[in-house]
Amino acid sequence: MSLSTEAVLALAPDDASAKAAKGLLAPAKWPTLAHSDDAVWGECQGSGSKPYQTQVDLSGPVFRCSCPSRKFPCKHGLALMLLRAQSEASFTAGVPPPWVADWLASRRDKAEKKEARAAEPAAAPDPAAAAKRDAQRWKRIEAGVQELARWLDDQTQRGLAALGSEQAEGWAAMAARMVDAQAPGLGQRITQAAELIGAGDGWPARLLDRLGRLQLIVDAVPRRDSLSPATRADLRAALGWPQDREALLADGERVNDHWLVLGQCLDERDTKLVERHVWLQGRASGRRALLLDYSHGGRGFETGWVSGSERAAMLCFYPGHASQRAVVAELPAEAASTAAPFAANDETGEWQRMAQQIAANPWQPLLPLVWADAVPARHGDQWWLRLGAASQALPMQLAAAEAWQLLAHSGGAPLRVFGEWDGEQFAPLTAWAAEGGTPVWTLSGART
Amino acid sequence: MSHWNTLLQTALVGTARQPVPAADGMAGDFGALLQALQQPTDTAQGLLLRVAGAVAVGRRAGFVAPGLPADDAPPAANDPSPALGDPALLAVIADALAAGPQRLQHEVLAVLSTAGWRLPPSLLPAALDAGRRDTALRPAVVLALGERGRWLAARNDDWRYAVGASAQADTQTRWDEGSIDQRRAVLAEQRRDDPAGARERLAAELPQLPAKERAVLIGALAENLGPDDEALLEAQLKDRARDVRQTVVELLQRLPASAHVRRVEAFLAPLLSSQGTVWQLNAPESADPRWKDDAIDAARPTHDSLGARAWWLYQLVRQMPLAWWTARTGLTPAALLDWAATGDWHDALLRAWNEAVLAAPDFGWCDALLDRPRGHRGGVGPLLALLPRERRERHWATQLGDAGEGVQDVVAFADQACAPGDTPSAALSLRIAQALRTRVERGDLVNDYVLRQVLGTAAALLHLDALALLADLPRAAEESPGLANALADTARIVRARRLVATLSSSSSSSSSSLSTSSQGRP
Numbered sequence: 001m002s003l004s005t006e007a008v009l010a011l012a013p014d015d016a017s018a019k020a021a022k023g024l025l026a027p028a029k030w031p032t033l034a035h036s037d038d039a040v041w042g043e044c045q046g047s048g049s050k051p052y053q054t055q056v057d058l059s060g061p062v063f064r065c066s067c068p069s070r071k072f073p074c075k076h077g078l079a080l081m082l083l084r085a086q087s088e089a090s091f092t093a094g095v096p097p098p099w100v101a102d103w104l105a106s107r108r109d110k111a112e113k114k115e116a117r118a119a120e121p122a123a124a125p126d127p128a129a130a131a132k133r134d135a136q137r138w139k140r141i142e143a144g145v146q147e148l149a150r151w152l153d154d155q156t157q158r159g160l161a162a163l164g165s166e167q168a169e170g171w172a173a174m175a176a177r178m179v180d181a182q183a184p185g186l187g188q189r190i191t192q193a194a195e196l197i198g199a200g201d202g203w204p205a206r207l208l209d210r211l212g213r214l215q216l217i218v219d220a221v222p223r224r225d226s227l228s229p230a231t232r233a234d235l236r237a238a239l240g241w242p243q244d245r246e247a248l249l250a251d252g253e254r255v256n257d258h259w260l261v262l263g264q265c266l267d268e269r270d271t272k273l274v275e276r277h278v279w280l281q282g283r284a285s286g287r288r289a290l291l292l293d294y295s296h297g298g299r300g301f302e303t304g305w306v307s308g309s310e311r312a313a314m315l316c317f318y319p320g321h322a323s324q325r326a327v328v329a330e331l332p333a334e335a336a337s338t339a340a341p342f343a344a345n346d347e348t349g350e351w352q353r354m355a356q357q358i359a360a361n362p363w364q365p366l367l368p369l370v371w372a373d374a375v376p377a378r379h380g381d382q383w384w385l386r387l388g389a390a391s392q393a394l395p396m397q398l399a400a401a402e403a404w405q406l407l408a409h410s411g412g413a414p415l416r417v418f419g420e421w422d423g424e425q426f427a428p429l430t431a432w433a434a435e436g437g438t439p440v441w442t443l444s445g446a447r448t
Numbered sequence: 449m450s451h452w453n454t455l456l457q458t459a460l461v462g463t464a465r466q467p468v469p470a471a472d473g474m475a476g477d478f479g480a481l482l483q484a485l486q487q488p489t490d491t492a493q494g495l496l497l498r499v500a501g502a503v504a505v506g507r508r509a510g511f512v513a514p515g516l517p518a519d520d521a522p523p524a525a526n527d528p529s530p531a532l533g534d535p536a537l538l539a540v541i542a543d544a545l546a547a548g549p550q551r552l553q554h555e556v557l558a559v560l561s562t563a564g565w566r567l568p569p570s571l572l573p574a575a576l577d578a579g580r581r582d583t584a585l586r587p588a589v590v591l592a593l594g595e596r597g598r599w600l601a602a603r604n605d606d607w608r609y610a611v612g613a614s615a616q617a618d619t620q621t622r623w624d625e626g627s628i629d630q631r632r633a634v635l636a637e638q639r640r641d642d643p644a645g646a647r648e649r650l651a652a653e654l655p656q657l658p659a660k661e662r663a664v665l666i667g668a669l670a671e672n673l674g675p676d677d678e679a680l681l682e683a684q685l686k687d688r689a690r691d692v693r694q695t696v697v698e699l700l701q702r703l704p705a706s707a708h709v710r711r712v713e714a715f716l717a718p719l720l721s722s723q724g725t726v727w728q729l730n731a732p733e734s735a736d737p738r739w740k741d742d743a744i745d746a747a748r749p750t751h752d753s754l755g756a757r758a759w760w761l762y763q764l765v766r767q768m769p770l771a772w773w774t775a776r777t778g779l780t781p782a783a784l785l786d787w788a789a790t791g792d793w794h795d796a797l798l799r800a801w802n803e804a805v806l807a808a809p810d811f812g813w814c815d816a817l818l819d820r821p822r823g824h825r826g827g828v829g830p831l832l833a834l835l836p837r838e839r840r841e842r843h844w845a846t847q848l849g850d851a852g853e854g855v856q857d858v859v860a861f862a863d864q865a866c867a868p869g870d871t872p873s874a875a876l877s878l879r880i881a882q883a884l885r886t887r888v889e890r891g892d893l894v895n896d897y898v899l900r901q902v903l904g905t906a907a908a909l910l911h912l913d914a915l916a917l918l919a920d921l922p923r924a925a926e927e928s929p930g931l932a933n934a935l936a937d938t939a940r941i942v943r944a945r946r947l948v949a950t951l952s953s954s955s956s957s958s959s960s961s962l963s964t965s966s967q968g969r970p
Binding site for chain 1: 524
């Protein structure tokens with residue numbers, strides 16, 4: 001498939017790269033612009049005497065460039081794809097030159113070797129050593145959790161009304177203690193709870209909700225041996241225990257399907273750490289999956305996903321009850337295609353799906369929701385998403401500029417909207433016109 | 449679930465002061481779960497949060513979305529004109545709206561709507577915001593919005609300017625419900641075919657209009673102004689608002705036979721006398737009380753550069769049609785300017801004549817004023833703006849010089865004189881572009897910061913035929929960031945204008961398809 005301008009810009013690692021790419025759009029700066037079925041390539045005049053060689057494998061899309069930039073994809077790769085989207089006639093059809101063909105061949109080689117390696121029986125890991133490491137980690141976590149339990153009880157004995165900005169240090173210290181106890185997931189939840197103190201009307205109720213659910217995790221740790229393996233896996237995920245990728249690929253549940261890219265978003269976690277959510281839905285299985293990736297130092301992400309597109313893949317799901325998080329085990333070279341309209345639940349079905357997901361694992365922070373007949377609306381300063389058949393609406397968490405874009409695309413008519421639900425607010429990520437086709441709106445840029 | 453509120457109350461106060469409330473009386477499996485959680489155990493630690501956590505999970509699973517009052521407004525109407533869909537064009541328009549300059553923004557919007565397209569939804573917020581920031585851009589924005597854009601604008605107070613009556617509404621609706629600009633447009637349109645009807649429409653509402661609107665709407669009478677308008681204008685000379693009186697005076701100056709002009713002549717004529725072939729001018733000795741009736745302002749501002757008598761002379765002359773001077777003296781405008789330069793009242797006359805020519809354009813006087821040496825004329829830009837392009841360009845060509853040494857000034861003049869959508873002629877644009885290119889090739893950009901700015905201005909300003917000369921300016925291996933930015937910005941503007949120009953040409957060749965296409969270009 002050919003990417004639209006918006007889809008290409010969505011692949012930019014940061015705004016500066018996108019802006020720099022736009023400055024390279026004069027075809028005169030590109031002595032060579034060509035394409036084949038598999039790839040697009042060009043040579044871009046830079047500050048040196050030799051032009052940069054830039055190429056894109058369309059099955060990813062995956063970028064490569066001879067420039068020294070550490071951004072990924074670099075401005076040259078982005079500019080090449082922007083030119084492809086806007087000035088297709090500038091590209092000549094041709095056979096890839098050696099510097100492109102060799103790269104494509106080496107990528108195929110790597111993919112084949114990866115498959116061969118996967119077919120080999122894995123070397124038997126040392127289960128005793130692994131069990132010992134796990135036991136040590138559980139011991140540290142349990143000690144931390146006991147401290148946390150006492151601390152939480154202290155908070156409730158004093159009362160939430162006594163909380164104010166002067167308690168911020170204490171909460172930050174407890175969050176740091178959880179990281180020391182090798183339970184960073186707990187630390188993150190404490191930090192998120194601390195941000196609620198004094199924030200807006202009704203903050204005590206929101207805080208009680210968070211602390212209550214945190215208490216359930218605290219209670220589960222000492223009872224872990226009596227939990228089912230799936231629930232224990234959910235607990236480990238909630239604690240922030242990293243999953244061993246090799247073990248996951250070896251033992252995890254695999255689902256082979258054509259996956260619709262429902263939507264994606266970027267969150268800036270720290271100064272240079274960007275977290276990306278990519279939500280997929282299997283056409284045959286109906287399964288929903290979350291790919292969670294991190295990028296550091298503005299490098300971007302190796303595999304790009306285009307919202308509204310569909311591609312075949314073998315996903316490997318993390319252990320747990322009705323787990324959503326997955327990694328890509330196999331990604332065939334065939335290019336993504338524009339997804340045919342998918343059948344969506346009605347509202348009741350979507351709420352039931354959500355309820356079942358919560359019943360299966362109450363510790364998941366975000367749930368994916370698709371609304372087939374939704375209309376964005378603004379009342380006062382709050383943005384809402386009206387759910388068509390019923391006279392109900394969800395409060396939306398969306399920057400004003402993005403909200404106006406969404407409203408412009410709707411024009412008061414229903415849209416099909418996908419987004420993340422955190423229990424209180426709905427964050428839309430993708431919107432389609434009622435008749436389907438490519439998305440009319442996707443969330444752009446990083447959320448802070 | 450009221451139990452949640454009970455738990456919340458206890459949580460606020462603190463369990464040290466208030467015991468954890470029991471889940472007594474709660475029916476069903478969930479109630480049983482809560483009661484089981486509250487069975488006495490070896491420790492009460494965490495009891496409140498444990499129950500709250502269970503209730504919180506239940507609340508999430510059973511979430512019921514709140515109701516919202518029904519939206520009375522209907523969805524956006526269907527648009528008769530197609531939305532632009534070409535990705536390259538959309539990208540350059542988005543860039544223009546985000547990065548300017550204003551002239552480019554105006555051009556892309558105007559070409560778009562002239563060619564029969566409207567903005568797609570994705571560009572509407574950016575266009576509406578551009579109009580919010582820049583009031584001069586608003587007419588072009590409004591024309592490119594389509595029904596969807598107007599629907600959207602009605603929902604944001606910041607974009608209120610774009611919501612007059614619909615452009616498709618009939619004249620009476622636009623007059624009754626439209627914005628001030630729409631009402632002015634109604635009058636201006638009507639003035640072309642039915643000047644008397646427009647005047648009567650205005651007269652019927654003048655008494656209740658606020659001053660600002662009176663001035664704007666009276667200004668619309670400039671279209672197709674004629675002697676029949678004199679009575680209404682004469683009556684407004686006594687308006688309380690200075691802006692209104694000023695507008696009226698400027699219009700009456702265009703009616704040489706009006707009573708107002710004759711009264712001003714009666715004040716001015718005695719001051720001009722001839723002795724043989726030599727004309728002499730005196731300034732008034734004192735202010736005449738009758739001046740007030742003709743909106744002649746006798747009160748000199750404290751720090752004005754003119755003295756009291758010069759000020760009075762200036763006030764009289766600025767309201768006198770320029771044709772009177774040439775008719776009375778038999779001298780040409782150029783000769784009159786030479787004559788004024790030798791007399792005592794040169795500053796007052798020059799200033800007044802500049803204002804008179806702006807109020808009632810006279811090409812002969814414009815030319816003469818522009819031909820004066822720099823110190824002997826007023827601002828060049830406004831005068832140039834009054835001339836039709838052929839006459840104005842004679843001055844620009846002179847200023848440019850054979851070797852193009854005056855190119856920076858000429859670009860500045862042309863930028864001021866050309867309204868958005870207007871350009872210098874192809875011939876002059878080519879000369880300007882060549883002069884700029886020569887400078888760039890000479891390496892002047894390295895040190896000349898004004899030239900960097902002029903380059904971008906010219907890229908947005910010059911005739912399309914000249915853009916090829918600015919399209920591929922030479923690049924160097926070692927460019928400072930400022931220099932690289934200037935060249936990149938120039939290239940961006942050139943590329944955008946050339947691409948947008950294809951809309952006009954493709955529209956003219958395929959206009960018969962416009963009525964049948966609904967999305968994108970045919």
